[in-house]
Amino acid sequence: MGELTRAGRGRLATALVCQALAAVTGVLPFAAVAELGRRLLRHDDPWPAVVVAVAALVVRLALSLAAATLTHYADNDIQLSVRRSIAARVGRVPLGWYDDRGSGAVRKAVGDDVAAMHQVIAHSSLDITDAVVTPLVCLAYLFWVDWRMALITMIPLAAGIELFRRAMAGYGAGMRDYTTAMTEISTSAVEFMHGIAVVKTFGQTGRAHRRYLDAADEFSDFFVGWIRRTSALSAAAQLALSPVSMLAAVLLGGAALVPTGHLTAVDLLPFALLGLALSAPVQTLAQSGQAMQASMRAAGDIRVLLDTAELPYGSAERPETGTVRLENVRFSYDGDTDALTDIDLELRPGTLTALVGPSGSGKSTLASLLPRFHDPSDGRITIGGVDVRDLSEAALYRSVGFVFQDVRLLRMSVRDNIALPKPDALAAEIVAAARAAAIDDRIRALPDGYGTVAPALSGGEAQRVSIARAVLADAPVLVLDEATAFADPAAEAAVQTGLSRLAAGKTVLVVAHRLATIVDADQIVVLDRGRIVERGTHTELLSRGGRYAAMWAAWEGAAA
Template identity: 55%
Template sequence: MKTEQAEPTGVVGLGELSRPVRPRLGIAIGLQAVAAVVAVVPFAAVAELARVLLAAGPADHGRAWAVAAIAAGALAVWLLLTTAAGAIAHHADLDLQLSVRRRLVDRLGRVPLGWFTDRGAGGIGKAVQHDVDAMHHLVAHSLLNFTASAVTPLVTLVYLFWVDWRMTLILLIPIVIGIALFVRLVISLNAGTAAYDDAQQRIVSSVIEFVEGIAVVKMFGQARRAHRRYTRAADDFATFFIAWMSTSFRASAVSALVLSPVTVLLTMLAGGTALVSTGNLDALDLLPFAILGLGLAAPVQALDFHSHDLEMASAAAKRVGALLAAPTLPLPAEPRQPDLDGGVRVEFSGVEFAYDADRPVLSGVDLVLAPGTVTALVGTSGSGKTTLAKLLPRFFDPTAGTVAVGGVDLREIAPEQLYRLVSFVLQDVQLLDASVSDNIRLARPDADEESVRRAARAAAIDERVCALPRGYDSVVGRDVRFSGGEAQRISIARAILADTPIVVLDEATAHADPEAEALIQDALSELAAGRTVLVVAHRLASVVSADHIVLLEQGRMVEQGTHEELLAADGRFARMWRLQEQTGLGDAYAGAGAAKEE
C-alpha cells in the first residue's frame, strides 16, 4: 500500500511563518533604520544653527542657510523613508496574513476528522482569526517602531559623545538608573505571574464549585458555609493582587520619574552648570543636550511596549504553529476503487487503536458488516463503541489492523470517494450559520429544492421548517434556534440527502426528549432502509431489531449475535438487558433496525 506521507509536524514559530515576507520586512527595517539616523539630523542642525547665529562676530548667513537646508532636506528624506518602510511593511503583512490563513485552511482540510472532535471550535477559530490578527501589529508597526526606538538613541548618543563626552556621561546617569529600575520591575512582574495565575485559578475554581454546587449545599443547609469558602478565596485573591500591583505601580512610578524629561533636564542643567562654571564646557555646547537629551529617554521607554508586542505576537504564532503542525491524514498515492457489486461490505480485521501508548482503546476487533444490514455496538461507557464507529468514516486510522470497504483498505480510498460511500449522524449536531436549506444540502451542494424538501420530509422536520416565516431560507442562529431533537433531524435529513450506502449512527437520540426521540427514530428508520448501518447505542431497547449486536467491554468484543441469541446465552448482554428493564429503559422505543421489518 503506497500512501503519501504526512508533512513533518515540527514546531512552527514566528520566524518560519514570516519566511515568505522576510526579504521585504528586511528592506522595510533597513529603510526605517536609515530614517532613524536621518531623524537626528534636523535636531542636530538646530543646535549647529544656534552655534552659527550666536557665535561672536558677524553671523555667517550662508552657513546658516546651508544648515537650515540640510535640516529641511533631512526632514523630507525622513518622511519619504518612513512612508516607504510603512508601505512595504503593511504590504508584507497583508501577504503574511493571506499566506498563513491559506496554510491553515489547507492544513485543517487534511487532518483527520477525529482531530477536530478532541478540540474546541473556539481555540481553532481564535488561532485562525484573532491570533493571525495579533501578528499584524508586530509586522506592520512594532518591528519598525522597535527599530526606530533602538537606532535613534544610539545615533543620538554618538553625536552627543562627539559634542562632549563628559556631558554625555552625566546625561546617561538618570537614563541608566531608570532602565535598571525598569528591568528590575519586569523581573519582579515575571516572578509574580505564576503566583497570579495560581491565585486566579483558585478563585475561578471556587466560583465554579460554588455555582455548580449551590443546589446541593442549599438542600443540606450548607449555603452559608459554601459562601464563606468562596468569599475567603475572593479575599485572598484581592489581597494578593493589591499587594502585587502596589509594588509594581510604585516601582513603575519611580522608574518613570527617573526617566522623565524633568529629571533628565535637572541632571543635565546641574552637570552642565558645573562644567561651564569651571570652564570645561562652552555654554553653546549645552544646546545639543537640551534639544536631543530630553527626548533620549522616550524611545528607550517605548522599547518595552514594542517588546510586549513581540511577546504577544510570538505567543500567537506558537498557537497558529500548533495548528500547522497538526498531523495530516495520509493520502493514497494510487487510490483504489472498492468493489460495490452486490452491496457494500465492511470488514474490521485485527483492529487495534490507542490515542497514545498509555491509552489502548480497542484490541483485536474482527467484525463484518454485511451489505444492507444493521449492526449495533453496545456496552458500558468507555468500552470503545464510539471510537470503533469513528474508524469507519476515517475520523482516525487504526494503530494496527485494517478497516476495509468493498475489499479495499480505507487508507487506499481517496477521501472524496470515501465520503460518497459513508455518511454519519453524531449525537452532538453541528449546524452552520447558514440557511436551513444550505445546512441540509451540505453533502450535496448541487441538490435542488425539491430534493432538500424530500429529505426533510423523510426526516420529519419539513413541517417545522415550513412554519418558519422564511421557511427553508431561515438562517440558523439568527432567524431560528432549533432544539436538540430538531437539530438532530436536520442532521438526519442531511444524511438522507447524501444517499450514501453506509451510515454510521452514534447515539443519535442521546439528548432527545421522549417526543423528539420518537420522531428521530422514525427518521432513522427511513435513513437505515436498504443501507449498511453501524449504530452505537446506549439503550439496548433501541437495537432489539438489529441484525447483529456486538457487546464491547474494555475495547474487546465479548459477545455478539441477535437480540434473541444474546438473551438466550444469558451472558453479560442479558444481565445488562435485565438491569435496563428494571430501571425503565427497556420500555423506550424500537430501534433503527425496525425499518428492515417494514
Template identity: 50%
Template sequence: MTERPAPTTAPHAAGRPPLRRILYGVRRRIAVAFVLQAAGSIAGVVPFIAVTLIAERLTAGTAPSGGRLWPLASLACAGGLAAMVLGFTAGVVAHLADNRLQLGLRLDLARHIGRMPLGRVSAAGTGELKSAIQDDVHALHSLVAHTLLDATALLTAPLLALAYLLTIDWRLALLSVLPLAAGVYLFGRAMAGAKANMAEYGAAQSRISSAAVEFANGIAVVKSFGRGRRAHARFLAATDGFSEFFTGWVRATLIPSTAALLVVTPVVVLLVLVTAGVVFTGAGWTPVVDLVPFVLLGPVVSAPMGLVGARMQQIRTGQAAAARITALLDAPVLPEPAVPAAPADARVSMRGVSFSYDGSTDVLKDIDMDLEPGTVTALVGPSGSGKSTLAALLLRFHDVTTGTVTIGDADVRAIPAADLYRHVGFVLQDVRLLRATVADNVRLGRPEATDEEVKRAARAAQIHDRITALPKGYATVVGTDVVLSGGEAQRLSIARALLADTPIVVLDEATAFADPRSESLIQDALSTLAFGRTLLVIAHRLATVRSADRIVVLDGGRIAEQGRHEELLAAAGRYARMWRSQGLDASVDLTAPTASRDTSRPDLTPKGTHR
C-alpha cells in the same frame, strides 16, 4: 489579480524559531518597512539638530543674518516632513504585510486542521482552535504592524542623537546615558522569568477561552437539568487561577518596573544633565551654548526605556502566539495513501483491532467484528467501554494502533479521505451547524445538490415544515436569523446525511438531548436514513436497538458478547443484566421496521453513486 497569501510553511523556514518561521513569508515587506521607519526616525532627529545649530548661531555674539538661519529652518521643516511621510509609508507597508500574514496563516491553519484526525480536532476543543485561529493570529497584528516599527524607531533615533551629542561633549554625552543604563538594569530585574510567565499567561488565557466556549455551548443542557452553578465552576476556576497568577506576577514586578520608568522620565534626565551642565560650565569645561543640544536631545537618548516595557510585552506575546500556531501547524495529519484503494461494497470488517490514545494504554483490545451490507449493528455497553472510540475508527477520526478496519476489502487507511466520506456518513449527538443558510448547512452533505434535492432530503428528515416556517425559509442564516433547538439541529444533520446518501452510516445516540416530540420526529427521520444501508448504532438505551441484526456488547474495551436481542437475553450475561437494569421495553426502537422505512421514500440518489 488577487495576491496569494504568504506561505507559513515554506521549506526554507523549516527549523527556524517559531516567530521567524511565521514571518518568513512577509520578511521582505517587513524589511522594507524597517528601512523606511529607520530613515524616518533619522529624519525626525534632524529638526532637533537644526534647532541646536540655530541656537548656537543666535548666541555666537554677533547677530546672524537671515541668510544664515533660513537654510537651517528649512532643513528642520524638511526633516519633520520627511519623518512624517516615511513613518506613514512604513506603517502602510507593515499593515499590508500584516494583512497578508493573517490571511495566509488562517488559510494554512484551516487547511491543516482539515487534514488532522477528527479525533484530535475534537480533543483539542473549539476553545483551543478558536484561540489559535483568532486570538493568536490577531496577537501578531500589533507585533508586525506596530511593535517592530516602534522598536526600529526606538533604536535609530536615540543612537543618532547620542552620536551627535558625542561630537559636542563626550563627557555630558556619557552622562546622558546613565539614566538609560539604570533603567535597563531595573527593567532586567522586572523581566526576570518573563519567558516562563508569558507561557503560563498564554496557557491561562487558553484555559479561560476553552472553559467559556464549553460553558456557552452546553448552557442550554445544563440549565435544563438545574446544573448551571456546577457547570460554570470550571470557568470560574480558570478565571480565579488566571487572577491569582497575574496578581502574583504584577506584585513581583511592580517596584522594579515602576522605578525603571521613573529614572528615564524627561524630568529626571534633564535634572541630571542640567546639574552636570552647570558644574561643567562653572568649571569652564563646556560653553553654555553647548548645553542646548543636551537639553533638546538628552531625553531622546533615554526615551526607549519608557516604552520598551510595553513593546517587550508585545514581542513576547507574539513569540508565544507564534509558538502555539506552529505547534498546531506541526500537529500530525492523517497520512494520504500512496496507492489509493476503492471499496468494493458496503461490507465493514474489523480484525485484531486495538487502539490507544497515548501509545501505552489500550482502550480497545482485539476487536473482531463484521457489518454486513444492509444490516443494523448496535454497539452497547457501559460508559467508557469504548463504543464511540470503536465507531470513530470506522470514520477514521483516529487510526488503529494494531489490526485493520476495511470497507469492501479496502483498508480505510488506503481510502483517500474525500472518498471515505462518500462511503461513510455519520449523525452524532453533538451537532455542528455552520453560520450559513439552512440550505447550505444541508448541502454540506453534497455541495452540488440542487435546491429540489435539498428540500427532498429535508422532507425525509422531518424538518421541511419547520424550515418553510422560518422568516426566510431555506435562505435563513443559522445562528443569525434563527437559533434552532437541539432536535431541529439534529434533524437538519440527518437531512445532510440523507443528501450525502452514503452506503454506510454511523449513529451516535442521535436522540440523546431531544424532547419527546422531537425524539419521535428524529426516530422517523433515522428510520428513513437507515433503510437499505449498513448501519452502526451506538446505543445507551437498549430498547431502542432491540431489533438490530446484531448487538455487540463492549466492556473494558473488549467484546464481551454479541448476537441478537433474544439470544443475548437467553445467555443471561452482561447484556441481560443491562437490560433488566434499564427496564425500557416501552421505548421506541429505531431498528424496527416503521411506515417510513419502505421503498416509497424519496429518491435522493445522485448520479454515479453506489445506489
C-alpha cells in the same frame, strides 16, 4: 514568529527601513536648533538651519506615515495567511483531535493569538526601530560635538537601562503565574455561577463561594508580592530616565566643563536638547518588550497548532462493496490504557449492527474508527477489502456517512445545510432526503422554508437535518451514533422508518442506548470495558440469559 510573518515580510522590511530613516531625520531638527544658536551668536544667516529643521520634520512625517501604512498592510497579509494556514491545518487533522481541545483552542488561535501579533507587527516593530535608531544617532552626533560631555549624558541613560533590566528579570515566569492565577479565578467563578442552583438547594453557598475567595486571595498575595519586587526598580528606572535627571546630568557636566574651557557654552545646547530625547525611546523600548513577549507566546501557540500532525490519506478509490471488517483492532487514547481490545467484527451490506453496553464500554469509540476520527493503535479496518487508511479523502467520505449525537448547523440555509455532502443536488433530492429524516414538514413551516438561514431548531430537529445529510450522501456505510437521541417518541418513530428505508442495501452501524430501538437489528454487539462480550440477534441474546438479557430486563423495568 519569523516563519509566520513570511507573507508580509517584504512590506515589513520596507517599513522598518522607512522608520529608521524617519528616526534619523527626527534628530536633525534638534541639531538644527543647536546650529541656529551658534549662527545667532555669530550674527550669521539663521535661515539655513530653519530650512533644514522644517524639511527634516516634513520628511520624518512622510516616512513615519509610509512606515505605519506598510506595517498595517503587512499585518493584514500576515493575519490572512496565518488564518488560512490554521483553517487548512485544522481541516486535515483527525477529527478525534477535537475531543481533547474542542473549538476553544482553534478560536483562541484564529482570534486571540492572531490579534495579539497585530500590536508587535503594526506598532511595536516601528517603536522598537525608533527606540534603537534615535539614541544611536543622537549619541553619534553628541560624541562628534564633545566626547566627554557625551559620556556624562550617558550616565543616567545607562543607569535607567540597567534598572529596567533588573525589573524585567523573571517577567516571563511572572506572567505565566499571573495567567494561571487569573485562570483559577475565572474557573472558580464560572463553576460557582453554573452550579448556583444546586449549591443553594443544598445550602452549600458558603462552601462553594470559598473556592472563589481562596483563588482571589491567592492571586492578591501573588500580585502584591510581584509588584513589591519590581515596583521599586521600575520607579528608580523611570526616575533615572526622566527629563529632570537627564537635564541635571547635562547641567552638572556643563558646570564642570564650561568653566575649565573644555566646552563652550554654545556647545552645551545640543546636549540640553538631545539629552532629553535619549530617554523617551528607552522607555518606549521597555513598554514594547511586554507586547513583544505576549506576541511571542501567541506565535508559539499558533506554531504548536500548525505543527499538529495531519491525518494521512492514501490514493485508493471508493471500494466496490460496503463490507466492513475490523480485524484484531486495538485502540488507546493515551497510549497506555486500551479503550478497545481484540475487536474482530464483520458488517455486511444490507444489515444493521447495533452496539450496546454500559457507559464507557467503548461503543462511540468503536464507531468513530470507521470514518477515521481515530486510527487503530493495532489491527486494521477494511471496507470492501481496502484498508480505510489507504483510501483517498474523497473516497473515504463517499464510502462512510455518519450522524453525530451533537449536531451543529452551519450559518447557511437549511437547503445548503442538507446539501453539504452533495452541493449540486437537485431540489427534489434535498426534499426527498428531508422526508426520509421526517423533517420536511418542519422545514416548510419555517419563515422562508428551505431558504431559511440558520433557523432556530430544537436539538431533535437539528439532528434530523443531519440525518437528511446522510440520506443525501448515500454512502454505502452509515454510522449512527445515537441518531435519535433528541427526538420525541413520534419523531423517533418517523426517523426510524426513514432510516429503515435508507439502510436498504447499506452497511449500517448504530450506537444505541435505548434497547427498544434495535430489537430488529441483524446483529447486536455487546461491549464491556472495550471488549466484545456477546453478539447475536435480540432473540438469541435473550435466550442465552447473559449480559444483554440482564440489560434488557433492567430496561423493561425502568420503562415500566
